Amino acid sequence: MTTPSRLPDSYGPSSGANLADILERVLDKGIVIAGDIRINLLDIELLTIKLRLVVASVDKAKEMGIDWWESDPALSSRARRDELARENAELRERLARLEELELERERPEQRRLDQDRARKEAP
């Protein structure tokens, strides 16, 4: 795939394809027809669940309750955003708590100051 000028067809059919490329197509794409032999590929537990995860399309995987990549920061930009959002919320909460504490600490002090001022102005 380095010579730019060959005809695409001379790539040879689906050259460069790895097993995952092939499986994701033959297991998950293409026309679905219920033959006489009824096998629902989605029912197959498959040797490794990993394999299924790789080849299942997003919707189907979700149907099956599989959505690990959505929460895997390494795979999902949404998960990364979620994580950041979560972290953000957490930090805000902590900040709010700190501010509250700070306020509470200030309040008695303020009261004392006010009292002092009142006393000075009183005479």
Added chain:
Amino acid sequence: MSGLRYVYAVCRPLEAPLQVQLTGVAGAPAKPLHHHGLVAVVSEVPERDFAEEPLRAHLEDLDWLAATARAHQGVVDALTVVTTPLPLRLATVFRDDSGVRSMIEAREDHFRATLDRLEGRVEWGVKVYMEPERSEQPAPAAQPVPKAASGREYLRQRRQQTRASEDMWQKAETFATRLHGKLAAFAEDSRLHTPQNPALSGVEGRNVLNASYLVTRRASEKFVELVDRAKDDVPGLRVELTGPWAAYSFTGETPEEPGEPVGQDVPGEPEKPGEPGAREEPGKKA
């Protein structure tokens, strides 16, 4: 004949004959079965392997599955050279030829419509990988890491590493988004797939874009050039092209399935795994 019929694809009658020795999934030759102006490409498979029970068991066996998938794909590939096949999903099996014929009858309108839509088109697969962390951190052996003189130094180093990989992500996303946008605009249709797991693909690096593009044969050369040109754009990223495939990813009736956004809507919902559409990361500014 007690064999079952395994169907690979449906196509229009071939102008050129099939390769003489087109071997199918169980070693038997794949042959065209003509009916109602359409052709089902079938081969005989033994009942002991392809009846429901054994088939189910076999499908749990990765080696068997891999071999069968390759054989299935091999037949579809050979068809793709001479015609525009509609690939069927793996393991579509009928009792006999008449079962295959009734299947064609039941769906001929749909087959014809889809064949018209895909006529003369092939699918190209494009993937973008982030190269595994390399020179980012100097090889620990070559350059004894300055042993973080202090806790602060250590944290600084950590932060730098994290930032470097964050930057790389950002770069990868931007690159993948731009590449997909360009290719999708050129192609007639596109699909984004789930990123592949390196454990299965055996490919180095993290898969950040896994997409398919529907392109006419005529435009294919240009498409390939377009991909080629993008290849060296960003260090640390690798672009991989596969194809031409039969239009596996585009056989669905609706060009736009809700779960699989097509190219044009990339800026919309960046909700798919590996979907490179994410522009900004709310919360980052905090």
